[in-house]
Amino acid sequence: MAASQTRAVIAALEAxxxxxxxxxxxGCVRNTLMGKPVDDIDIATTLTPDQTIEAIEQAGLRAVPTGVEHGTVTALSGGRPFEVTTLRRDVATDGRRAVVAFTHDWGEDAQRRDFRFNALYADAEGTVYDPVxxxxxxxxxxxxxxxxxxMTRIREDYLRILRFFRFQAWYGRLEPDAEALAACAALKDMLLGGTAERIQKELMKTLAADDPRPAFRLMAATGVLAAILPTVESLARFDALVAIETEQLFETDPVLRLAALTPDDNGAKALAERLRLSNADRDRIVEAKTPGPTIVSWMSPREARRAxxxxxxxxxxxxxxxAWAGAERASTASQWRALLALAETWTPPxxxxxxxxxxxxGVPKGPMVGKVLRxxxxxxIDQDFIEDKFSVIERLKAVAQGMVY
Incomplete structure (x- = not known):
């Protein structure tokens, strides 16, 4: 947090x-204390949004009014964005959005935050403040x-139910807080009328954790998972997929993890609509669940190329x-890896x-051309994608003669 771009923003505000x-x-304070990487740097200030914009621009930096009505201005320093938000207190909440008033009281600002380790502040010298x-x-x-x-925190914003499990997946090292679990279970129905995009965003962030399995078991036990993904019948394949990714050092894949939670009964499209997935994620999950050649670990290279x-x-x-995650035997890792390697190295001709x-x-122009081609x-394909053009032409002549004459 001591980079020159960061210091420039703090200096502009303090000036x-x-x-x-x-x-x-x-998060930047929390992750620093936990020894984890810091991605985004958020800054809280006693300045009003107008004063913040003025301070940033006077320092020769760029200010973007990304959420002025809620007190947030984005400062661009050295090409890097920093969210600067005026201290706030909630005036009214309805479970989705809050009406806020600006304040100079750090304690009031801390009280409106979700979790205690997210209500931490640190000054430019590194002193940490823990108001709650x-x-x-x-x-x-x-x-x-x-x-x-x-219960109060969740009633202010229903999404905090999912945020609890997300933070548990990413940062939880101890047994989950009993009061938090009870509140999530009691208020889970608030998620039923939630905004699909907001739910999807939290869900995908949870799926992106290194090992989200304990968090998903908690979600299932509290009924939260059924509230957002009612078609999930079992976590077995999901658990197995995460284990495979971990053991085989595969890259974390939240989209495929979501596919593992999806039943194999054409539920992919319904899931995509329910969560308002991007077109790319929707298509990928649908294709991953589309029936085709049976995938087994003992497929021959020829069978694999056809698939x-x-x-x-x-x-x-x-x-x-x-298929690997759904397989009963765990002793065929080398066979599954061989199939993946073939898909990486062989380009379908x-x-x-x-x-x-x-x-x-001799095939007349029209539908017959397509039939002969097929x-x-x-x-x-049966000849394992033979490259001999002469053999292909000879086969064409035989097919054309049989279908046309």
Missing amino acids: KGGVGCARFVG GQGVEDARAGRVVFVGDP IYALGSSAFRDQVKL TLPLTGEEIMKA EVELWW
């Missing part, structure tokens, strides 16, 4: 509001505890991992035949 008017807040108490201890211990009463040609390399790899060549063989393609 306007005096030393101590700006402090780092939330025990936030520092929570961060160091890996304990996720709501600020104040969990790759039919499904595409990406969908084949996804289906291999899902293109049938060396054109429509013009088919018509030259017959030759099936033979070519």
